[in-house]
Amino acid sequence: MPVDFPPAFDVVAVGAHPDDVEIAVGGTLARLAQQGYRVGIVDLTNGEPTPGSPGVDERLAESREAAKILGVHERQTLTLPNRCLFDSFSARVALARIFRLWRPRIVLGIADKTPMASPDHWQAMQITDAAVFYSRLTKWDDEFSGLPAHTIQSQLWYPLGLTNLDVLPGSSRFVTDISATLPIKLEAIRAYRTQFPAGKQRVFSWVEAQAVLLGQSACFEAGELLISAKTLGVTNLVEALCPTM
Protein backbone atom coordinates (compact mmCIF):
# COMPACT_ATOMS: atom_id res chain seq x y z
CA MET A 1 0.00 0.00 0.00
CA PRO A 2 1.48 3.43 -0.91
CA VAL A 3 2.51 5.56 2.07
CA ASP A 4 0.67 8.84 2.57
CA PHE A 5 3.54 11.18 3.47
CA PRO A 6 2.70 14.50 5.17
CA PRO A 7 4.68 17.61 4.14
CA ALA A 8 8.21 17.34 5.56
CA PHE A 9 8.81 18.89 8.99
CA ASP A 10 11.53 21.40 9.81
CA VAL A 11 11.68 20.53 13.51
CA VAL A 12 10.37 17.62 15.59
CA ALA A 13 10.64 17.63 19.40
CA VAL A 14 10.46 14.36 21.34
CA GLY A 15 9.43 13.98 24.98
CA ALA A 16 8.84 11.03 27.30
CA HIS A 17 5.50 12.40 28.53
CA PRO A 18 3.03 15.03 27.38
CA ASP A 19 4.23 18.33 28.96
CA ASP A 20 8.01 17.55 28.81
CA VAL A 21 8.39 19.41 25.54
CA GLU A 22 6.28 22.36 26.65
CA ILE A 23 8.26 22.82 29.87
CA ALA A 24 11.66 22.66 28.19
CA VAL A 25 11.25 24.09 24.69
CA GLY A 26 7.68 25.33 24.39
CA GLY A 27 8.88 28.88 23.71
CA THR A 28 11.27 27.76 21.00
CA LEU A 29 8.64 25.65 19.24
CA ALA A 30 6.08 28.47 19.38
CA ARG A 31 8.66 30.87 17.93
CA LEU A 32 9.54 28.45 15.13
CA ALA A 33 5.85 28.11 14.25
CA GLN A 34 5.51 31.91 14.21
CA GLN A 35 8.50 32.07 11.86
CA GLY A 36 6.72 29.78 9.41
CA TYR A 37 8.54 26.53 10.07
CA ARG A 38 6.72 23.22 10.17
CA VAL A 39 6.93 21.87 13.72
CA GLY A 40 5.87 18.55 15.25
CA ILE A 41 5.88 16.90 18.67
CA VAL A 42 6.18 13.20 19.53
CA ASP A 43 5.36 12.00 23.05
CA LEU A 44 6.75 8.50 23.60
CA THR A 45 4.06 7.71 26.23
CA ASN A 46 0.69 9.17 27.15
CA GLY A 47 1.92 9.86 30.68
CA GLU A 48 -0.71 7.65 32.30
CA PRO A 49 -1.20 6.59 35.00
CA THR A 50 -0.26 9.66 36.98
CA PRO A 51 -1.58 11.32 40.15
CA GLY A 52 -4.27 13.93 39.65
CA SER A 53 -5.43 12.73 36.26
CA PRO A 54 -8.74 10.95 35.65
CA GLY A 55 -7.30 9.02 32.70
CA VAL A 56 -5.86 8.84 29.22
CA ASP A 57 -8.61 10.76 27.46
CA GLU A 58 -8.12 13.81 29.67
CA ARG A 59 -4.33 13.77 29.23
CA LEU A 60 -4.64 13.48 25.47
CA ALA A 61 -7.15 16.35 25.40
CA GLU A 62 -4.73 18.48 27.44
CA SER A 63 -1.81 17.69 25.14
CA ARG A 64 -3.86 18.49 22.05
CA GLU A 65 -4.86 21.83 23.56
CA ALA A 66 -1.23 22.60 24.47
CA ALA A 67 -0.10 21.82 20.91
CA LYS A 68 -2.77 24.15 19.54
CA ILE A 69 -1.63 26.94 21.86
CA LEU A 70 1.99 26.49 20.70
CA GLY A 71 0.86 26.51 17.06
CA VAL A 72 2.63 23.27 16.16
CA HIS A 73 1.36 21.40 13.13
CA GLU A 74 1.21 17.82 14.39
CA ARG A 75 1.44 15.93 17.65
CA GLN A 76 1.65 12.17 17.94
CA THR A 77 1.48 10.22 21.18
CA LEU A 78 3.03 6.76 20.96
CA THR A 79 1.81 3.88 23.11
CA LEU A 80 5.07 3.01 24.86
CA PRO A 81 4.59 2.41 28.60
CA ASN A 82 4.75 5.31 31.07
CA ARG A 83 6.79 4.75 34.27
CA CYS A 84 8.49 1.70 32.76
CA LEU A 85 9.77 3.21 29.55
CA PHE A 86 12.98 1.47 28.52
CA ASP A 87 15.33 1.90 25.65
CA SER A 88 14.57 -1.10 23.47
CA PHE A 89 14.82 -2.10 19.85
CA SER A 90 11.05 -1.86 19.34
CA ALA A 91 10.90 1.61 20.95
CA ARG A 92 13.73 2.87 18.74
CA VAL A 93 12.03 1.54 15.60
CA ALA A 94 8.65 3.00 16.62
CA LEU A 95 10.17 6.49 16.85
CA ALA A 96 12.38 6.07 13.78
CA ARG A 97 9.23 5.19 11.79
CA ILE A 98 7.80 8.62 12.69
CA PHE A 99 11.07 10.27 11.63
CA ARG A 100 10.99 8.46 8.28
CA LEU A 101 7.39 9.52 7.77
CA TRP A 102 7.72 13.14 8.93
CA ARG A 103 11.26 13.67 7.52
CA PRO A 104 12.41 16.40 9.97
CA ARG A 105 15.55 18.46 9.36
CA ILE A 106 16.15 18.92 13.09
CA VAL A 107 15.23 16.68 16.04
CA LEU A 108 15.11 17.92 19.65
CA GLY A 109 15.35 15.35 22.44
CA ILE A 110 15.81 15.24 26.19
CA ALA A 111 19.33 15.84 27.54
CA ASP A 112 20.66 13.72 30.33
CA LYS A 113 19.13 12.21 33.47
CA THR A 114 16.60 13.96 35.68
CA PRO A 115 17.49 12.81 39.23
CA MET A 116 14.49 12.73 41.60
CA ALA A 117 12.15 12.92 38.62
CA SER A 118 11.01 10.22 36.19
CA PRO A 119 13.71 7.83 34.92
CA ASP A 120 11.66 7.67 31.71
CA HIS A 121 13.44 10.88 30.65
CA TRP A 122 16.85 9.24 30.48
CA GLN A 123 15.40 6.30 28.56
CA ALA A 124 13.70 8.73 26.18
CA MET A 125 17.05 10.35 25.45
CA GLN A 126 18.57 7.02 24.50
CA ILE A 127 15.56 6.03 22.39
CA THR A 128 15.66 9.37 20.57
CA ASP A 129 19.42 9.24 19.96
CA ALA A 130 19.08 5.75 18.48
CA ALA A 131 16.02 6.61 16.40
CA VAL A 132 17.83 9.55 14.79
CA PHE A 133 20.46 7.05 13.62
CA TYR A 134 17.98 4.31 12.65
CA SER A 135 16.08 6.81 10.53
CA ARG A 136 18.92 7.06 8.02
CA LEU A 137 19.90 3.40 7.70
CA THR A 138 19.24 1.81 4.33
CA LYS A 139 18.79 -1.94 3.63
CA TRP A 140 16.30 -2.27 6.49
CA ASP A 141 12.98 -2.51 4.65
CA ASP A 142 11.78 -5.45 6.73
CA GLU A 143 11.80 -3.30 9.91
CA PHE A 144 10.36 -0.20 8.29
CA SER A 145 7.78 -1.67 5.91
CA GLY A 146 9.50 -0.04 2.97
CA LEU A 147 9.51 3.49 4.49
CA PRO A 148 12.52 5.13 2.83
CA ALA A 149 15.52 6.08 4.96
CA HIS A 150 15.68 9.74 6.00
CA THR A 151 18.78 11.59 7.19
CA ILE A 152 18.17 14.13 9.97
CA GLN A 153 20.56 17.04 9.48
CA SER A 154 20.93 18.17 13.07
CA GLN A 155 20.14 16.86 16.54
CA LEU A 156 19.69 19.00 19.64
CA TRP A 157 19.19 18.11 23.30
CA TYR A 158 17.11 20.08 25.79
CA PRO A 159 17.60 19.95 29.58
CA LEU A 160 14.47 19.22 31.55
CA GLY A 161 15.50 19.94 35.14
CA LEU A 162 14.11 22.99 36.89
CA THR A 163 15.55 22.58 40.35
CA ASN A 164 19.29 22.26 40.07
CA LEU A 165 22.24 24.33 38.93
CA ASP A 166 24.02 21.57 37.03
CA VAL A 167 25.90 22.70 33.98
CA LEU A 168 25.22 20.17 31.28
CA PRO A 169 28.11 18.78 29.28
CA GLY A 170 28.54 19.70 25.65
CA SER A 171 30.56 22.36 23.95
CA SER A 172 27.81 23.65 21.68
CA ARG A 173 25.36 25.14 24.13
CA PHE A 174 23.25 28.04 23.02
CA VAL A 175 20.15 29.98 24.03
CA THR A 176 17.13 30.57 21.80
CA ASP A 177 15.24 33.84 22.04
CA ILE A 178 11.74 33.25 23.42
CA SER A 179 11.08 36.85 24.46
CA ALA A 180 7.99 36.93 22.23
CA THR A 181 6.71 33.47 23.14
CA LEU A 182 7.27 33.02 26.88
CA PRO A 183 3.58 33.87 27.57
CA ILE A 184 2.54 31.26 24.98
CA LYS A 185 4.82 28.67 26.61
CA LEU A 186 3.29 29.35 30.04
CA GLU A 187 -0.23 29.12 28.61
CA ALA A 188 0.61 25.80 26.95
CA ILE A 189 1.90 24.38 30.24
CA ARG A 190 -1.27 25.62 31.97
CA ALA A 191 -3.28 23.52 29.51
CA TYR A 192 -2.16 20.52 31.59
CA ARG A 193 -4.69 21.28 34.29
CA THR A 194 -4.50 17.82 35.85
CA GLN A 195 -0.71 18.10 36.23
CA PHE A 196 -0.45 21.66 37.50
CA PRO A 197 -3.38 22.28 39.86
CA ALA A 198 -3.45 25.11 42.39
CA GLY A 199 -1.00 23.35 44.69
CA LYS A 200 1.71 23.17 42.01
CA GLN A 201 1.66 26.76 40.81
CA ARG A 202 5.30 27.16 41.85
CA VAL A 203 6.20 25.36 38.62
CA PHE A 204 5.26 28.46 36.67
CA SER A 205 7.58 30.60 38.78
CA TRP A 206 10.42 28.15 38.14
CA VAL A 207 9.80 28.05 34.41
CA GLU A 208 9.55 31.82 34.14
CA ALA A 209 12.61 32.50 36.32
CA GLN A 210 14.72 30.01 34.40
CA ALA A 211 13.63 31.50 31.07
CA VAL A 212 14.55 35.01 32.23
CA LEU A 213 17.92 33.91 33.61
CA LEU A 214 18.83 31.97 30.47
CA GLY A 215 17.53 34.64 28.13
CA GLN A 216 19.28 37.52 29.84
CA SER A 217 22.55 35.60 29.76
CA ALA A 218 22.25 35.98 25.98
CA CYS A 219 20.80 39.54 26.07
CA PHE A 220 17.22 38.38 25.39
CA GLU A 221 14.27 39.00 27.68
CA ALA A 222 13.73 35.23 27.92
CA GLY A 223 15.35 32.14 26.50
CA GLU A 224 15.67 28.36 26.43
CA LEU A 225 18.88 26.34 26.54
CA LEU A 226 19.76 23.84 23.82
CA ILE A 227 22.81 21.68 23.21
CA SER A 228 23.88 20.72 19.71
CA ALA A 229 25.12 17.21 18.99
CA LYS A 230 27.55 18.74 16.51
CA THR A 231 29.85 21.71 17.01
CA LEU A 232 28.08 24.84 15.79
CA GLY A 233 29.94 26.56 12.97
CA VAL A 234 29.83 30.20 11.93
CA THR A 235 30.16 31.41 8.35
CA ASN A 236 29.46 35.11 8.95
CA LEU A 237 30.94 36.15 12.29
CA VAL A 238 29.32 39.60 12.33
CA GLU A 239 25.79 38.34 11.53
CA ALA A 240 26.17 35.52 14.04
CA LEU A 241 27.33 37.76 16.86
CA CYS A 242 25.39 40.95 16.03
CA PRO A 243 22.06 39.81 14.49
CA THR A 244 19.70 42.47 13.20
CA MET A 245 16.59 42.20 15.36
Ligand SMILES: [Zn+2]
Ligand atom coordinates in the same frame (compact mmCIF):
# COMPACT_ATOMS: atom_id res chain seq x y z
ZN1 LIG B 1 8.28 13.89 31.95
